[in-house]
Amino acid sequence: MDDRRTMSGDDKTLAPPTVTIAGGALLxxxxxxKFSIDDERDPREGFILRYAGELRAFENRCPHxxxxxxxxxxxxxxxxxxxxxxxxxxxxxxxxxxxCESGPCLGRSIRRYPIRIEGEDLIVTLExxxxxxxxx
Numbered sequence: 001m002d003d004r005r006t007m008s009g010d011d012k013t014l015a016p017p018t019v020t021i022a023g024g025a026l027l028x029x030x031x032x033x034k035f036s037i038d039d040e041r042d043p044r045e046g047f048i049l050r051y052a053g054e055l056r057a058f059e060n061r062c063p064h065x066x067x068x069x070x071x072x073x074x075x076x077x078x079x080x081x082x083x084x085x086x087x088x089x090x091x092x093x094x095x096x097x098x099x100c101e102s103g104p105c106l107g108r109s110i111r112r113y114p115i116r117i118e119g120e121d122l123i124v125t126l127e128x129x130x131x132x133x134x135x136x
Contacts, residue, residue, distance in 0.1 A: 020121055026120050029051070034060060044060065048124070060076055064088075091104060
């Protein structure tokens with residue numbers, strides 16, 4: 001993880017940390033790839049997903065119980081369902097928005113991160129997106 005925090009201009013605000021995923025922009029349709037979020041206080045995983053031509057980055061954590069969606073068994077996106085799937089309670093999430101469509105966390109969302117493309121790489125900014133923010 002690129003954990004550089006920089007001050008912006010005169011306001012002295014710290015930029016959030018980022019993760020660079022080498023080759024992430026080349027991810028094939030309906031494919032996903034996990035990445036580590038090396039936060040000393042709360043180490044966890046995220047994943048990138050290309051679905052319907054769009055790239056997304058999510059935290060690999062269910063909003064219901066705060067466990068890894070895949071329970072460490074593989075990718076959180078299931079191609080046969082074409083959905084993000086929580087193996088703990090079989091919750092199903094929309095692959096573009098991260099909103100739970102079925103299960104105990106109905107209507108709640110997986111944390112989604114802003115991304116940008118730099119050549120073949122994908123840069124994930126580790127701050128939660130606000131509703132309506134655009135990606136890339």
